[in-house]
Amino acid sequence: MSIAEQSADLPTLEQQMQAIGAGARTASLALAQASAETKNKALTAAATALRDQRPAILAANAEDMAEAEGRLSKAMLDRLKLTDERVEAMATGVDEIAALADPVGDVIASWERPNGLKISRVRVPLGVIGIIYESRPNVTADAGALCLKSGNAAILRGGSESFRSSSAIHAALVAGLEAAGLPAAAIQRLPTRDRAAVGLMLKMADSIDIIVPRGGRSLIERVQAESRIPVIAHLDGNCHVYVDAGAGLEMARQLTVNAKLRRTGICGAAETLLVDAAVAGSHLGPIVNDLLEAGCEVRGDAATQAVDPRVVAAGEADWDTEYLDAIIAVKVVDGVDAAIAHIREHGSQHTDCIVTDEAAAAERFLNRVDSAIVLHNASTQYADGGEFGMGAEIGISTNRLHARGPVGVEQLTSYKYVVRGDGQCRP
Amino acid sequence: MSIAEQSADLPTLEQQMQAIGAGARTASLALAQASAETKNKALTAAATALRDQRPAILAANAEDMAEAEGRLSKAMLDRLKLTDERVEAMATGVDEIAALADPVGDVIASWERPNGLKISRVRVPLGVIGIIYESRPNVTADAGALCLKSGNAAILRGGSESFRSSSAIHAALVAGLEAAGLPAAAIQRLPTRDRAAVGLMLKMADSIDIIVPRGGRSLIERVQAESRIPVIAHLDGNCHVYVDAGAGLEMARQLTVNAKLRRTGICGAAETLLVDAAVAGSHLGPIVNDLLEAGCEVRGDAATQAVDPRVVAAGEADWDTEYLDAIIAVKVVDGVDAAIAHIREHGSQHTDCIVTDEAAAAERFLNRVDSAIVLHNASTQYADGGEFGMGAEIGISTNRLHARGPVGVEQLTSYKYVVRGDGQCRP
Secondary structure, three states, X not given: OOHHHHHHOHHHHHHHHHHHHHHHXXXXXXXXXXXXXXXXHHHHHHHHHHHHOHHHHHHHHHHHHHHHOOOOOHHHHHHHOOOHHHHHHHHHHHHHHHHOOOOOOOEEEEEEXXXXXXXXXXXXXXXXXXXXXXXXXXXXXXXXXXXXXXXXXXXXXXXXXXXXXXHXXXXXXXXXXXXXXXXXXXXXXXXXXXXXXXHHHOOOOOOOOEEEEEOOHHHHHHHHHHOOOOEOOOOOOOEEEEEOOOXXXXXXXXXXXXXHHOOOOOOXXXXXXXXXXXXXXXXHHHHHXXXXXXXXXXXXXXXXXXXXXXXXXXXXXXXXOOOOOOEEEEEEEOHXXXXXXXXXXXXXXXXXXXXXXXXXXXXXXXHHOOOOEEEEEEXXXXXXXXXXXXXXXXXXXXXXXXXXXXXXXXXXXXXXEEEEEEEEOOO | OOHHHHHHOHHHHHHHHHHHHHHHHXXXXXXXXOOHHHHHHHHHHHHHHHHHOHHHHHHHHHHHHHHHOOOOOHHHHHHHOOOHHHHHHHHHHHHXXXXXXXXXXXXXXXXXXXXXXXXXXXXXXXXXXXXXXXXXXXXXXXXXXXXXXXXXXXXXXOOHHHHHHHHHHHHHHHHHHHHOOOOHHHEEXXXXXXXXXXXXXXXXXXXXXXXXXXXXXXXXXXXXXXXXXXXXXXXXXXXXXXXXXXXXXXXXXXXXXXXXXXXXXXXXXXXXXXEEHHHHHHHXXXXXXXXXXXXXXXXXXXXXXXXXXXXXXXXXXXXXXXOOOOEEEEEEEOHHHHHHXXXXXXXXXXXXXXXXXXXXXXXXXXXHOOOOEEXXXXXXXXXOOOOOOOOOOOOEEOXXXXXXXXXXXXXXEEEEEEEEXXXXXXX
16 A cells, blocks of 8 residues: 555545654654663664665665656756765764763753752753654755754654655664664654645654755645644745945955855855945955856945946845845945844844955944844855854754753753752641 | 824724834833833832722722723732722732843853954844733733833733733833833833724834734734734643652652642643552552542543542543643653653643652653753752743743743843954955
8 A cells, every 4th residue: 555545545644643642752852761871772773784785775765766857956856866975964963962962961050049048040951842844855964864863763754755755764762762772753754745744744743853854935834823831943044144334345345245146045144235334335346246257146236336337226125135046135335233233123133144354334233133143254155054063063043042042962951940849847 | 182082093093003013112222221220210100009099090990990890800800900009019910020131232152262352242132022911900910010120122912801000110210210200101101991992003014023922822822923013921730740660659649739730720730640550559549539639630641540539531532632720631651761751742842840859861861852941859849030040031932942941020021132353354
């Protein structure tokens, strides 16, 4: 019986989902108590299994690719495709997660009260994490490993295009769990491509503690609208580079080109350049020329169009657009306060940068721009958990609650208060 | 025109709500930048205004009381009533909040990367906090002051019974804001008793960052079900005291009576007593007798009924009930693991306590009971931000995300990453 047939009958899907949820909850209790050694043993064994099972993983991926051929865009096909190198990169990623410090049990703070009570705040896992993602099959390994490291059970729902690839990768993770004596249900994936399963998953508030969607805007908006479970979401990264009056020309040129063009498809890529009118005469032309020469389309306001005939006119929508492409919007503004005001109006509170040698302007910008990441004289492309030294990340949160910015193993935890007394009764 | 008339026309209410939201958002920008001195000046001036305006506050409260007489229960009337002492207690509470450390701008962590980037994680306000509460008018002062201290704008929606009292208290807070040159819109209250306003408020995700409901279960469930804004909620406190085989009798007796009876109406009050079978013979009788003598109804399993004829039979529902009254459910269990299992099945992950002199049993309980607060040899009645040394609290969160346990000024903040470089471009 095919998967589609198995899940065609909704009551069965509901029962399947309930069984998955109950299994995850039970597994989460074991995981929360698992030692760092045990979890690392499972991760190391999973990395080995990914390497050992590479032929099976590639064969499964070839089937996914064959089915997707002609139905997905070239970019989507590239995301779906696995190679020897990509499987090795996944295994290396899992090894790196094993090497991270275990956040569980960390004493975040401790103090003693005048009445002798000793209070400590101790990191504990969140519980069960549901992850809903799109085509890239490597998310199966990343997300499963991050949840395991942080002591959480995971329920993974990958894109239907990568169903077979994810299944093969998941098998390697389960092999790792079993090698360490941890329950296989610690990392489960939905055994169906049925989209109704996502709707059910988003309502399983009794068995899932948090939902992490990874993918495009439509996926994230659907999850936010439907979920009865708290969501850690990553929405737009409409990132800005502001070149202040105090910016050196060379640094401004290099940072802008790097922020925009190093990789255009990542959330930390710059989308709008703001240039202080005070240095527009000296800085704007060379920066715009660099961008154009590097193959970037430049959409500018009148002042920017005046410096180069290749600049096209920016419309109002450009200030609000996350291109994720070799296109940049450019505007001349009157000083740091005007830059801050523009970013407040049009930014997405993700990542924004000021280039300047003036400490006062830098501090004003860092303090007043209310984004998850604010940078002074550094490329917005550093918006990444790995670059922050946090190890692998499950995404970058644009929430203000719980986790903001890169979400690594520490952000996948909660805490509890442990209070030790010697018989204190409250007066 | 009366308030009821003003809000009878729904489009007008929507416009009112939008204006309140926009005002709060603008005010939040000023508050986020306000110095500790300015915020404290506003708080101190508000405390003074509460004292100065006591006659007006009491007169407004008398009107509320007159309207509520005969319509509310005696307990509700008592919550609504203000006296000289209660107004002074409010003012003192605001002074105490002024004396707390300012969380905004705290550097939570900072580190340097091999490439020279200096990264710090800095505490920032959440933004705009919506607080929905029931009859007690003092919440207006507490919640307004806590939001102000933590740099957040507040939108307050008190119970309709306390409408005039809250209005008078709010006027004192606004006087404080104005004395410090802060925008009056930093603390707003809904100028209507119309319940439809709550529904609108819960959908204002653009202008409110977080909702804190304070009140009974039905209020909190309504807010959780309807809100499109993240909620910090406080649900049941079905708290347990477990008397282990290693417990000294005297401590077990004193702690149990204190945990149950010091105040029965607070969320940290014990609701179920579990006694290890190994010491049931020696400990159960005296503890049950203490409870009964102190006027507590005891609902026990068969073993507990056997020790005292005054014990009534517990039904299955008793293990899941938060009495908030002088009633306790009592059960004999087989050791610490059975106690942990009972708490997992019936507890509400709020506050649970073990009484024992055995370190191993204590650590097992503290580690495996997954509650916001776990205590060893200390009364569950200590579940309180003030008792934890955190200062005033806006409530105790039973969420796992963001804030767990007491929610004080620190828990009303988010953070951002500030990255300082000298021209780093990402390779």
